[in-house]
Amino acid sequence: MNTPLAPHYKKPLWETPFAERARALQQRDSYVPWAGYSTVDVFTTVEQEYFAIRNATTLFDLTPMVKYRIAGPDAERYVNRLVTRDIRKLKVGRVSYVVWCNDAGHLIDDGTVFRIAEHDFRICTAERQLDWFMDSAIGFKVEIEEVTSEIAALAVQGPTSCFVLKRLGLEGVEQLKPFEWRNLSAAGRPVMVSRTGFTGDLGYELWMRPEHALGLWDDLMDAGQSRGIRPIGSQALNMARIEAGFLMPNVDFISAEHTIRLNRDRSPLELGLEWLIDFDKPHFNGRRALLEENRVGPKRRLVGLDVAGNKPAHGALLYSDEAGLKEVGHVTSAMWSPTCKRNIALAMINTPHEGLGSTVWADVYLNRELMWERRMLRSQVVERPFFAPARRRATPPNDR
Amino acid sequence: MSSVRPDSADVIIIGGGHNGLVCAATLARAGQSVLVLEAAEHVGGMAITRRFAEGFKVSAAAHLFNQMPLSLVRDLNLKHHGLAFAATDLPTIGLSPDEAPLRMGDLDALNVRSEADARAYAPFDRRMNRFGKLIHAILASTPPRLGTTLWEDKWALAKMALKLRLLGRKEMRELLRIIGMNAYDLFEDEFQTPVLKGVLGFDAIVGSNFGPRAPGTVLTYLYRRAAEVSADSSTFVQPIGGLGTVTQALARAAEAAGARIRTQAPVARILVENDHASGVLLESGETIVANTVISNVDAKTTFLNLLGTEHLDTGFVRRIDHFRxxxxxxxxxxxxxxxxxxxxxxxxxxxxxxxxxxxxxxxxxxxxxxxxxxxxxxxxxxxxxxxxxxxxxxxxxxxxxxxxxxxxxxxxxxxxxxxxxxxxxxxxxxxxxxxxxxxxxxxxxxxxxxxxxxxxxRVTGGHWHHGDLAFDQFYMVRPVPGATQYQTPLPGLYLCGASSHPGGGVMGLAGRHAAHRVMSKSP
Structure with a gap:
C-alpha cells in the first residue's frame, strides 16, 4: 500500500487529501472523527448546507469510507456467500447496496459493492471489516486488501450536480443510471464516477487517486460556481439521509460484532431490509437463521414515523397508549424535515404495533429554558422514504 | 456409465475407524441401510495392526485397550466377532533413572519409599475413582445444549447437577476445587515419591498439548479415570493380534448387522442439495447418494475440505479453524x-x-x-x-x-x-x-x-483426539458451538468421530452417541 499517512500512534486522526481546501472554507472549526480521519461536521451552518443538498450542488468528502478490494478466481462466490443479495446478478459496471450478517442472521454492516471486473470487486463500508472479511475468506481463493487511503472520494450531490459534472468535463456522465459506475476523466485526471449517494437526491460519487484530489476539488468549485456549489459536513448529510430513510450504523443499528448486551443485534428483517435478502441463491452467512426468523416473523421492525408537532423526537420511547403504560419501541433517528415540512423519525417498534398506519405515542421531553416539559406526541407509522424526488432516478437528469 | 444407477444408502459413514464402525453397527442393527467408506486399504483408522518391518507387526497408533465400555463390547457381540485378549490386567510400571521401577498400586513397595505416600494412595485413588464415576456420566451421554428450551437438555443439566450434589458437600467442594487445577500442583500436594507423581502426571497429559503445570490437566486426568470406569476396568488389556483385532471385530459386527463397507474409497466432497447433505463424491469421481452423511473424519477436514466453507457461516468456520x-x-x-x-x-x-x-x-x-x-x-x-x-x-x-x-x-x-x-x-x-x-x-x-x-x-494435525481435550473444547462445546450433539449446521450431516464428545481413545462412545442422535432425528 502506498500510504503516505503517518502511523496512527503518531497522528491519531489522519487528514484526507481534501483537508487543505476544507480547512480554508471551514468557518466553524467543527470537526468529527470518522474511521480514523478528521472530517468536517459543519462548514458554515447546517441549514445552509442542508438546503444546498436539496437545491444546488454539494461536495462531501467521503474518503474515510472504508474500501476493500476483493479479487481472485473465487471473488464472486466469496462476495455471494458474504452478503444477502445475489451478487451473481451484479454486472461489471454496476453497484449494489448490500448488507452482511453473522451466523445468527444479525446485521454486521451495510455498504456498497462495485463490480470492477469479472473477478474484482470493491466493497465500501462505514466501518472496518477486515477481520470478518478475512475469516470469511477461509476456503476461498480471494485476496482482500484495504485500499481506503489509496482512493480519495467525493460525493457530489444535489439537483444541479449532473450539470456541474458535465461542465467539469466528465463526458457522458448524464448517461449514468442509478447504481452504475464508469471510468471517465476530467482535464486528464482519471475519475471513477458512480451514480450513488447517501442523500436520496440526484447525485454522484467520484473516486480518484489522492494526488488528483486537490485539482479536482478546485475544478469542481469553479464548474459549480453558477450552480451554488458548496462543501457540506456530516450534520447536513445526516438530515438528508433521514429524509431518504437510509440507515446509519451505530445510530439505527449496532453492528452485531460490536454489541455486548443480549437482544441488541438487529436482523435485516427487523430493519426493513428484507428486499435485500435472496433466499433462492446459494448459501450465505446467516441464511439458516434468517429463514427461521422469516418463518416465525421478526419481533420488531424499523419503520418511518410522522410525529405530531415540530419538536424532533430524539431517542423517544414509544408507547401504544397515550398514558404511557405499554412501551412498544423507541426512536433511533429524528428530525424536523424542512423539505417535507413534517416531523419525521425512524423508529424500532415491536410487532404488532409497527403496521403501516398504526398509531404510537412518542414520549418527548422538551427543555424550555432549563425547565423540562413532557409531551406525549401522537405518531403514525408511515412509508419511508419520506422524501424521494423523481430527479434522483431520472436519466438523463434535468439539465440545469 | 451414465445409465448405471449410482450406489446409494440411507446413511453414509465417512471413515471406517472404530467410531465409524460402532456408529455403522448401531444404525444397521436399527434397520438402516448403512455404507461405510474407508479411504485406506483396511478399516480401523487409528486402531489397526500393520506390518512395520519384515515379519513384524504392531498396533500402529493406539496400542492399548482399556476404554471401550463393556456394554458396547457386549451389545455388538465383539467376542463372537473375533475379539479376544492376549492379556488382561496389565500392570503399570513407573521407570526412572533415579529409582527402582515402581509397580503402580503396589502399596508395600510404595511404603518402602514413603510411608506417607502408601497411606495417602488408597484414599486418593478412591476419591479419583469417585470423581471419575461422576465424569463418566458425562462421557456416557450426549451433552446437553445451553440456552435451548428442550426438556432433554434441561433434564441432562439437572441430572448432572444432582450427581454433583450427591457426592456430598465435602466431596463436591473438593471436585470443584481441583477440576480446574493443574496436575502438577495436585500430585505435589498428595505425594512425595517422584516416580509415582511422574506416572500420575503422565496419565494426566498423555495425548495432549499440555505440560503437567497447565491448568485443566486435572480434568484430563479425571477424564482418563472416567473412561476406565466406563470400561469397568482400571487396568489395561491387550487384544490378540493388536488393536486391529478390535476394529476387525467391529467391522464384522457391522457387516453382520447389514452394513456395507467399502475400502479404498476416499471421499472428495460431501454433496449438498437444497441445503441438505445428499451424498458424497468419491475421489474416483463416483457419486453415492444418501439422506444422511455421518463424518467420522476430524472436524477440520470434514468442514473445511469435504463440505467446503461455502455451505457454512463465517462465525462457525472461524471456530472450526481455531479448533486446536x-x-x-x-x-x-x-x-x-x-x-x-x-x-x-x-x-x-x-x-x-x-x-x-x-x-x-x-x-x-x-x-x-x-x-x-x-x-x-x-x-x-x-x-x-x-x-x-x-x-x-x-x-x-x-x-x-x-x-x-x-x-x-x-x-x-x-x-x-x-x-x-x-x-x-x-x-x-x-x-x-x-x-x-x-x-x-x-x-x-x-x-x-x-x-x-x-x-x-488422514487426521488433521495427527492428534489422537482430533483436537485437544480442554475446557474450551469439551463436552457441551466440543468440537465447537454449532457442531455439538453430533449435529452440524448443515441438515443431514453429522459427526461421529473423536472431534465430538467424548473425544478419542478407543472408546467408541462418540460413534454410539452419534448413531442415537441420527436415529432420534430420523423420521
Missing amino acids: SAGMTAKLHLALAKRPNFTGVKPEWLGGRLVLSPSLNELERAFNPTKYQSVSATPALEITIPTIHDSSLAPTGQHVLSSVVQYVPYSIKGGWQTHRAALTTQLIDLLDQHAPGLRDSVVAAELLTPEDLEKEF
Whole structure:
C-alpha cells in the first residue's frame, strides 16, 4: 500500500487529501472523527448546507469510507456467500447496496459493492471489516486488501450536480443510471464516477487517486460556481439521509460484532431490509437463521414515523397508549424535515404495533429554558422514504 | 456409465475407524441401510495392526485397550466377532533413572519409599475413582445444549447437577476445587515419591498439548479415570493380534448387522442439495447418494475440505479453524532381535505398561522445548512389548516394542525430514539406558511423528483426539458451538468421530452417541 499517512500512534486522526481546501472554507472549526480521519461536521451552518443538498450542488468528502478490494478466481462466490443479495446478478459496471450478517442472521454492516471486473470487486463500508472479511475468506481463493487511503472520494450531490459534472468535463456522465459506475476523466485526471449517494437526491460519487484530489476539488468549485456549489459536513448529510430513510450504523443499528448486551443485534428483517435478502441463491452467512426468523416473523421492525408537532423526537420511547403504560419501541433517528415540512423519525417498534398506519405515542421531553416539559406526541407509522424526488432516478437528469 | 444407477444408502459413514464402525453397527442393527467408506486399504483408522518391518507387526497408533465400555463390547457381540485378549490386567510400571521401577498400586513397595505416600494412595485413588464415576456420566451421554428450551437438555443439566450434589458437600467442594487445577500442583500436594507423581502426571497429559503445570490437566486426568470406569476396568488389556483385532471385530459386527463397507474409497466432497447433505463424491469421481452423511473424519477436514466453507457461516468456520488440533504425541516402533531386559523390571511386568516419566519436573521439562518447535532429549514414554503375550506379531524369539512418545510437536524447526532419524536414534539411546543392550538388538525402527500420523491416518494435525481435550473444547462445546450433539449446521450431516464428545481413545462412545442422535432425528 502506498500510504503516505503517518502511523496512527503518531497522528491519531489522519487528514484526507481534501483537508487543505476544507480547512480554508471551514468557518466553524467543527470537526468529527470518522474511521480514523478528521472530517468536517459543519462548514458554515447546517441549514445552509442542508438546503444546498436539496437545491444546488454539494461536495462531501467521503474518503474515510472504508474500501476493500476483493479479487481472485473465487471473488464472486466469496462476495455471494458474504452478503444477502445475489451478487451473481451484479454486472461489471454496476453497484449494489448490500448488507452482511453473522451466523445468527444479525446485521454486521451495510455498504456498497462495485463490480470492477469479472473477478474484482470493491466493497465500501462505514466501518472496518477486515477481520470478518478475512475469516470469511477461509476456503476461498480471494485476496482482500484495504485500499481506503489509496482512493480519495467525493460525493457530489444535489439537483444541479449532473450539470456541474458535465461542465467539469466528465463526458457522458448524464448517461449514468442509478447504481452504475464508469471510468471517465476530467482535464486528464482519471475519475471513477458512480451514480450513488447517501442523500436520496440526484447525485454522484467520484473516486480518484489522492494526488488528483486537490485539482479536482478546485475544478469542481469553479464548474459549480453558477450552480451554488458548496462543501457540506456530516450534520447536513445526516438530515438528508433521514429524509431518504437510509440507515446509519451505530445510530439505527449496532453492528452485531460490536454489541455486548443480549437482544441488541438487529436482523435485516427487523430493519426493513428484507428486499435485500435472496433466499433462492446459494448459501450465505446467516441464511439458516434468517429463514427461521422469516418463518416465525421478526419481533420488531424499523419503520418511518410522522410525529405530531415540530419538536424532533430524539431517542423517544414509544408507547401504544397515550398514558404511557405499554412501551412498544423507541426512536433511533429524528428530525424536523424542512423539505417535507413534517416531523419525521425512524423508529424500532415491536410487532404488532409497527403496521403501516398504526398509531404510537412518542414520549418527548422538551427543555424550555432549563425547565423540562413532557409531551406525549401522537405518531403514525408511515412509508419511508419520506422524501424521494423523481430527479434522483431520472436519466438523463434535468439539465440545469 | 451414465445409465448405471449410482450406489446409494440411507446413511453414509465417512471413515471406517472404530467410531465409524460402532456408529455403522448401531444404525444397521436399527434397520438402516448403512455404507461405510474407508479411504485406506483396511478399516480401523487409528486402531489397526500393520506390518512395520519384515515379519513384524504392531498396533500402529493406539496400542492399548482399556476404554471401550463393556456394554458396547457386549451389545455388538465383539467376542463372537473375533475379539479376544492376549492379556488382561496389565500392570503399570513407573521407570526412572533415579529409582527402582515402581509397580503402580503396589502399596508395600510404595511404603518402602514413603510411608506417607502408601497411606495417602488408597484414599486418593478412591476419591479419583469417585470423581471419575461422576465424569463418566458425562462421557456416557450426549451433552446437553445451553440456552435451548428442550426438556432433554434441561433434564441432562439437572441430572448432572444432582450427581454433583450427591457426592456430598465435602466431596463436591473438593471436585470443584481441583477440576480446574493443574496436575502438577495436585500430585505435589498428595505425594512425595517422584516416580509415582511422574506416572500420575503422565496419565494426566498423555495425548495432549499440555505440560503437567497447565491448568485443566486435572480434568484430563479425571477424564482418563472416567473412561476406565466406563470400561469397568482400571487396568489395561491387550487384544490378540493388536488393536486391529478390535476394529476387525467391529467391522464384522457391522457387516453382520447389514452394513456395507467399502475400502479404498476416499471421499472428495460431501454433496449438498437444497441445503441438505445428499451424498458424497468419491475421489474416483463416483457419486453415492444418501439422506444422511455421518463424518467420522476430524472436524477440520470434514468442514473445511469435504463440505467446503461455502455451505457454512463465517462465525462457525472461524471456530472450526481455531479448533486446536495439532498433535503432540508420536509413536515409536522397534523390531527387536531378542527380548529386551529393562533394569529392575520383573519378568512378569515386562508384558505390562512401562511408563518412563521419572518425575513431574522431568515431565514439564520434556514439554518445554515444544513451545519453541523443538523436542526434548528425554521425552516421556509409554512402552509396551506386545510380543510378550502375543507371539503372532513377530518371528519366533523376536520382539516388538511399541512406545507412545509424549511431547513431540507437530511442526519442528527445520522440518521433520531433517529430524526424524536423529530423534529415532535418540529415543533408542534413551531406551537403552533403561534396557541395556536394547540398541544392539534393534532390527528395524519406525517413528511416526504427528505429521506422519496425519498423513497415514488422514487426521488433521495427527492428534489422537482430533483436537485437544480442554475446557474450551469439551463436552457441551466440543468440537465447537454449532457442531455439538453430533449435529452440524448443515441438515443431514453429522459427526461421529473423536472431534465430538467424548473425544478419542478407543472408546467408541462418540460413534454410539452419534448413531442415537441420527436415529432420534430420523423420521
